[in-house]
Amino acid sequence: GQSLEQPSEVTAVEGAIVQINCTYQTSGFYGLSWYQQHDGGAPTFLSYNALDGLEETGRFSSFLSRSDSYGYLLLQELQMKDSASYFCAVKGDDKIIFGKGTRLHILP
Amino acid sequence: DADVTQTPRNRITKTGKRIMLECSQTKGHDRMYWYRQDPGLGLRLIYYSFDVKDINKGEISDGYSVSRQAQAKFSLSLESAIPNQTALYFCATSALAGGDEQFFGPGTRLTVL
Numbered sequence: 126g127q128s129l130e131q132p133s134e135v136t137a138v139e140g141a142i143v144q145i146n147c148t149y150q151t152s153g154f155y156g157l158s159w160y161q162q163h164d165g166g167a168p169t170f171l172s173y174n175a176l177d178g179l180e181e182t183g184r185f186s187s188f189l190s191r192s193d194s195y196g197y198l199l200l201q202e203l204q205m206k207d208s209a210s211y212f213c214a215v216k217g218d219d220k221i222i223f224g225k226g227t228r229l230h231i232l233p
Numbered sequence: 234d235a236d237v238t239q240t241p242r243n244r245i246t247k248t249g250k251r252i253m254l255e256c257s258q259t260k261g262h263d264r265m266y267w268y269r270q271d272p273g274l275g276l277r278l279i280y281y282s283f284d285v286k287d288i289n290k291g292e293i294s295d296g297y298s299v300s301r302q303a304q305a306k307f308s309l310s311l312e313s314a315i316p317n318q319t320a321l322y323f324c325a326t327s328a329l330a331g332g333d334e335q336f337f338g339p340g341t342r343l344t345v346l
Contacts, residue, residue: 158334167338167339173333173334220289223276
C-alpha cells in the first residue's frame with residue numbers, strides 16, 4: 126500500500142528553526158512536495174524535490190533522501206505567520222498522495 | 234481575479250439530495266483534481282482528469298462522479314448525499330510538465346444533514 130507519515134503537531138518558538146519530517150511508502154516515486162495551509166485557507170505549494178539533496182527557497186528548505194524514503198521541511202527564522210498546517214505529498218505513478226498534515230504552533 | 238474558482242463556497246443539504254460542485258480555472262492547465270479534506274485526515278483524492286477525455290478514480294471515489302465539460306471546467310457530483318460526505322472539498326489544477334505543483338481553489342464547505 127501507499128502511506129505517508131508525518132508528525133501531527135510540532136511546537137516551536139518565534140525566531141527559531143523547526144524541522145518537519147515525512148517518511149513515505151509508495152508504488153513508484155517521482156518527487157516529494159510540501160504544501161502550507163492556513164486555517165480557513167487553501168493549500169499553497171512550497172517546494173518540490175525530485176532528486177536527493179536540499180532545496181532552499183528563502184526561509185524554507187526541503188530535503189529528500191530517496192534511498193531512505195524520507196524528506197523534511199526546514200523553516201528558519203520562524204514568524205508568527207508561519208503558524209499553519211504543513212503537508213508532504215508524494216508523486217507516485219500517476220497521481221499525488223498527501224500526508225495527514227503537521228500542525229505547526231509558534232510561541233512568541 | 235482568482236485562477237481557480239469553486240462554486241458554491243458553502244452548501245447545506247439533506248440526505249439523499251443530488252449535489253454538484255463546480256470548478257473553473259483560467260490557468261490553462263490540462264490536469265484537474267478533486268479532493269476532500271476531513272480534520273486529521275489530510276487531503277484525499279476523489280477523482281482526477283489529465284485532459285477532457287480522461288477521467289480517473291482516486292482513493293475515495295465511491296459515492297461521487299465527475300464531469301470534465303471543457304479544459305477549464307471540472308464538476309463533482311454527489312448523486313445521493315449522505316452525512317459522512319460532510320467535508321471541505323477542494324479543486325486543484327496542475328500543468329503537464331514540471332514538478333506537478335498543484336494550484337488549489339478556495340474550497341467548498343459541504344454539510345449533509
